[in-house]
Amino acid sequence: MSAPENRTDHTDLTDPDVHDASHGDGGGDVMNGFTNPGLGEHRPRKADVDDKADRRAERQTAALFGISILGTVIALVAYFVLNDHDAGDVASIRQVNMWIGIGLFLAMIGIGLGAIHWAKSLMRDHEMIEDRHELRSSDEARAGAIQNLKDGVEDSGLGGPKRRSVLKGSLITALAVAPLAVLVPQIGNMGGDWNVSKFRHTLWGAGVKLTRDPDGAPIRAADVTIGSVFHVIPEGLNELDHHHLMQEKAKAVVLLVRLDPADLKIQEGREDWSFDGIVAYSKICTHVGCPVALYEQQTHHLLCPCHQSTFDVSDGCKVVFGPAKRPLPQLPIAVDDEGYIVAQADFDEPIGPSYWDRLKGGDVTVEEESH
Amino acid sequence: MGAKLNSAAAGTANWADERTSIGGFVKFFARKLFPDHWSFMLGEIALYSFIVLLLSGVFLTAFFVPSMTEVHYEGPYETMHDVAMTEAFASTLKTSFEVPGGLLIRQIHHWAALLFLAAIMTHMCRVFFTGAFRKPRELNWLVGFTLMVLGLAAGFSGYSLPDDVLSGNGLRIIDGVVKSIPILGSYISFWMFGGEYPGVDIIPRLFTMHILLVPGLILALIALHLFLVFLHKHTQYPGGGKTHKNVVGLPLFPVYTAKAGGFFFVVFGIIALVASVFTINPVWNYGPYDPSPVSAGTQPDWYILFVDGALRLMPGWLFGLPLEWEIWGYTLSWNILIPAVIVPGIFFGIIALYPWLEAWATGDKGEKHVLDRPRNVPVRTGIGVALITFYVILVIEGSNDIVANLFHLSLNDITIFFQWGIFIIPPLAFWITKRICLGLQRKDRELVLHGHETGTIVRYDHGEYIEVHRPLDEQELWLRVSYDNHTPLEIAPELNDHGVARKGYRWDRFKQRLSRFYYEERVEPVTRLELEAAHHHHDAQGAHEAAEAEESSERLDDEWEQLEDGAKR
Numbered sequence: 020m021s022a023p024e025n026r027t028d029h030t031d032l033t034d035p036d037v038h039d040a041s042h043g044d045g046g047g048d049v050m051n052g053f054t055n056p057g058l059g060e061h062r063p064r065k066a067d068v069d070d071k072a073d074r075r076a077e078r079q080t081a082a083l084f085g086i087s088i089l090g091t092v093i094a095l096v097a098y099f100v101l102n103d104h105d106a107g108d109v110a111s112i113r114q115v116n117m118w119i120g121i122g123l124f125l126a127m128i129g130i131g132l133g134a135i136h137w138a139k140s141l142m143r144d145h146e147m148i149e150d151r152h153e154l155r156s157s158d159e160a161r162a163g164a165i166q167n168l169k170d171g172v173e174d175s176g177l178g179g180p181k182r183r184s185v186l187k188g189s190l191i192t193a194l195a196v197a198p199l200a201v202l203v204p205q206i207g208n209m210g211g212d213w214n215v216s217k218f219r220h221t222l223w224g225a226g227v228k229l230t231r232d233p234d235g236a237p238i239r240a241a242d243v244t245i246g247s248v249f250h251v252i253p254e255g256l257n258e259l260d261h262h263h264l265m266q267e268k269a270k271a272v273v274l275l276v277r278l279d280p281a282d283l284k285i286q287e288g289r290e291d292w293s294f295d296g297i298v299a300y301s302k303i304c305t306h307v308g309c310p311v312a313l314y315e316q317q318t319h320h321l322l323c324p325c326h327q328s329t330f331d332v333s334d335g336c337k338v339v340f341g342p343a344k345r346p347l348p349q350l351p352i353a354v355d356d357e358g359y360i361v362a363q364a365d366f367d368e369p370i371g372p373s374y375w376d377r378l379k380g381g382d383v384t385v386e387e388e389s390h
Numbered sequence: 391m392g393a394k395l396n397s398a399a400a401g402t403a404n405w406a407d408e409r410t411s412i413g414g415f416v417k418f419f420a421r422k423l424f425p426d427h428w429s430f431m432l433g434e435i436a437l438y439s440f441i442v443l444l445l446s447g448v449f450l451t452a453f454f455v456p457s458m459t460e461v462h463y464e465g466p467y468e469t470m471h472d473v474a475m476t477e478a479f480a481s482t483l484k485t486s487f488e489v490p491g492g493l494l495i496r497q498i499h500h501w502a503a504l505l506f507l508a509a510i511m512t513h514m515c516r517v518f519f520t521g522a523f524r525k526p527r528e529l530n531w532l533v534g535f536t537l538m539v540l541g542l543a544a545g546f547s548g549y550s551l552p553d554d555v556l557s558g559n560g561l562r563i564i565d566g567v568v569k570s571i572p573i574l575g576s577y578i579s580f581w582m583f584g585g586e587y588p589g590v591d592i593i594p595r596l597f598t599m600h601i602l603l604v605p606g607l608i609l610a611l612i613a614l615h616l617f618l619v620f621l622h623k624h625t626q627y628p629g630g631g632k633t634h635k636n637v638v639g640l641p642l643f644p645v646y647t648a649k650a651g652g653f654f655f656v657v658f659g660i661i662a663l664v665a666s667v668f669t670i671n672p673v674w675n676y677g678p679y680d681p682s683p684v685s686a687g688t689q690p691d692w693y694i695l696f697v698d699g700a701l702r703l704m705p706g707w708l709f710g711l712p713l714e715w716e717i718w719g720y721t722l723s724w725n726i727l728i729p730a731v732i733v734p735g736i737f738f739g740i741i742a743l744y745p746w747l748e749a750w751a752t753g754d755k756g757e758k759h760v761l762d763r764p765r766n767v768p769v770r771t772g773i774g775v776a777l778i779t780f781y782v783i784l785v786i787e788g789s790n791d792i793v794a795n796l797f798h799l800s801l802n803d804i805t806i807f808f809q810w811g812i813f814i815i816p817p818l819a820f821w822i823t824k825r826i827c828l829g830l831q832r833k834d835r836e837l838v839l840h841g842h843e844t845g846t847i848v849r850y851d852h853g854e855y856i857e858v859h860r861p862l863d864e865q866e867l868w869l870r871v872s873y874d875n876h877t878p879l880e881i882a883p884e885l886n887d888h889g890v891a892r893k894g895y896r897w898d899r900f901k902q903r904l905s906r907f908y909y910e911e912r913v914e915p916v917t918r919l920e921l922e923a924a925h926h927h928h929d930a931q932g933a934h935e936a937a938e939a940e941e942s943s944e945r946l947d948d949e950w951e952q953l954e955d956g957a958k959r
Contacts, residue, residue, distance in 0.1 A: 040638060046630065112466075119490070128660040143645060262590050374723075
């Protein structure tokens with residue numbers, strides 16, 4: 020294959036657009052009256068003129084490749100030797116990870132720096148010039164393309180004397196509606212039961228005990244001292260399976276706070292929703308639904324750490340700062356015969372972020388409460 | 391040995407060529423030229439971190455279980471003993487603590503993702519400020535823009551997979567944003583989560599998106615992106631010998647094979663080093679997803695911060711007026727739609743369509759292969775800096791709690807400051823940048839006309855002191871004079887000869903206004919005539935009085951010549 024007679028003339032093998040460039044090449048064009056002076060003078064590198072420098076660069080490159088091999092060895096040793104399968108403790112495996120990583124780093128960086136050093140010090144650095152050609156096709160090519168398309172249209176019969184508009188129309192319609200056969204079942208099944216009114220209901224209802232999150236222990240009013248905060252879930256939540264537990268918990272979490280009754284501004288119509296300074300509010304932010312978990316005792320402010328909506332617990336959890344617009348929904352509470360805090364009913368509005376028809380169908384909740 | 395190898399290689403090459411005509415491709419590609427500049431490697435970093443993402447991602451899929459089925463943890467990590475969690479979270483812990491090298495690969499994957507997006511955005515900045523998006527590269531700008539958006543989707547979907555408490559809250563925020571969409575919001579939420587949030591479907595769905603759909607699209611678009619780079623041939627920075635009709639550079643094989651190929655290993659190596667010594671996303675500290683707890687200082691990955699920052703910045707009430715409206719009983723949440731949907735939409739829209747915006751203002755139909763120096767297009771550079779400023783404000787606001795903590799500032803003050811700042815600072819940044827560019831252009835003019843200051847002071851016989859200036863060499867000169875002098879568009883009048891309003895006048899008017907915004911205020915490059923006039927004047931004069939009438943600086947070239955003559959003698 021490599022016999023000399025099979026070789027064609029050297030120039031035929033080279034791209035005519037590409038050629039070596041020397042001082043002054045590429046110049047000549049004129050801009051603002053000035054002439055492009057062409058390439059500046061090429062300055063040789065040390066390794067180009069000094070044989071010693073050339074050999075030094077070669078040795079350095081080889082040394083870098085050597086570092087890479089060493090790195091691979093380190094990674095393998097870390098994997099096989101350092102790794103004690105029986106230990107099973109977190110600290111030792113993190114050690115192994117670190118050493119595999121450092122080995123990998125050396126293995127990679129050695130190859131990388133070696134190759135770059137080789138290229139920069141030993142490979143060609145004499146620039147070359149390649150001509151560009153306009154991207155636009157030639158006029159003949161364009162005319163040919165148009166003719167081909169015309170011929171195709173002609174052959175299909177769409178463009179000729181018979182316009183075949185029925186055929187065109189029916190094909191377009193068929194293509195337009197065919198995806199429905201795939202998309203409708205696909206999209207239709209993806210939303211579960213599509214029952215978006217689920218947003219309105221939580222596990223809370225008349226007589227449901229407020230219990231601690233996460234252990235589910237009921238809370239006595241007597242245990243709630245002034246200034247204390249309880250993260251609360253409804254009684255019975257933990258008995259649900261994982262899927263429903265998450266779904267219900269995402270809506271039902273409540274924050275229970277006791278203030279000095281003197282500090283508490285009771286909202287109109289909610290006179291009997293609190294008990295001796297104890298108030299319960301939904302923990303789900305009315306902005307985009309993060310848990311509003313940070314309570315500042317001194318100011319009675321509740322802060323959402325996600326976007327810093329701030330609610331004033333002493334004043335109906337109204338928004339005092341941040342992107343939320345609505346107060347947190349209040350859970351009406353009472354104390355039962357045994358002294359436990361219980362809910363009087365579910366929230367009277369959907370908890371969490373706003374959505375288009377949030378205020379629609381509000382009556383449903385009332386109906387359900389009544390029976 | 392060598393000869394044997396050679397003939398074996400030739401045999402293989404022949405075999406392959408007779409079946410694929412690969413010879414032609416090799417001939418075409420092997421000596422393809424690429425111009426050299428450090429800023430051209432930013433895109434390479436993006437490409438290489440994507441390859442690292444693919445390699446490490448394949449490893450992770452071998453151990454990750456994309457399921458929301460409940461399990462109780464029984465692994466070696468004591469703190470989580472018997473804690474209820476999803477299989478997704480449990481398998482993430484298993485990958486981290488029971489698979490040797492597993493945590494390393496997880497961290498490589500995460501760090502590579504952060505680097506991927508950072509490299510894409512920096513690369514976009516390079517392309518923007520040098521005008522590399524101009525004809526014929528507008529389409530490739532769009533391809534790159536789409537890659538950036540897909541990168542965000544890949545990042546967010548991957549970030550959510552471990553099903554930890556932090557990413558779960560991130561998903562909840564997405565749910566809240568989606569629900570704010572008028573009419574369809576609740577249904578889109580149900581569609582995404584397979585029912586009510588959080589459901590049991592979101593992790594497997596995100597998994598498919600993360601390992602198949604999005605990376606498949608990214609791969610296809612990277613192929614298209616690189617194909618277009620080859621087709622267009624790479625742009626080059628201005629300088630002697632560089633024109634719109636040539637490429638000056640070094641060949642793909644061997645120089646760029648070694649440099650760019652080597653650079654892949656450097657990128658991989660650095661990611662590996664960072665991943666082995668810096669912990670990222672320690673989900674075992676956060677715990678499995680639970681809708682109730684959340685901690686202070688929660689942060690998404692950096693590339694999502696701008697959306698989070700916008701959400702934080704937007705007030706729920708503005709001057710006592712609510713930004714959540716109730717219209718005929720329906721709720722319209724501007725406080726969510728504006729920061730999370732409308733503003734990012736406009737921001738990304740401007741970026742995607744920018745090449746056309748500028749082309750309308752410029753009206754130049756030629757192919758542009760020599761890059762702009764950012765100073766030479768002051769308005770573009772100003773717009774770029776304003777967009778970056780806007781973005782950075784949102785990013786800072788997205789970590790305002792951490793900033794507040796770090797600098798002992800009030801969280802509320804920072805937010806209020808940026809609520810005003812978002813309107814004031816970007817235009818200010820635009821104006822300052824534009825002034826700096828114009829100043830640099832004036833500096834260039836001065837250099838071209840008067841040369842370098844040499845620090846040599848000369849006294850004349852009659853007592854006058856001057857500083858000697860040295861003229862620029864031809865390369866220095868060409869760099870400073872070889873740019874397009876764009877002027878505002880001239881358009882045909884509204885009424886034609888018959889006094890009838892012509893079609894398309896309003897569109898032309900718009901383009902002309904845009905053009906004025908871009909090019910009304912400009913510093914024109916020095917022309918040959920100007921430079922000659924400056925020189926010629928001195929040659930002709932001879933008399934000292936005439937020179938005194940001139941600005942003193944204009945004399946200096948002449949003085950330099952005299953001095954040089956003196957030195958030669």
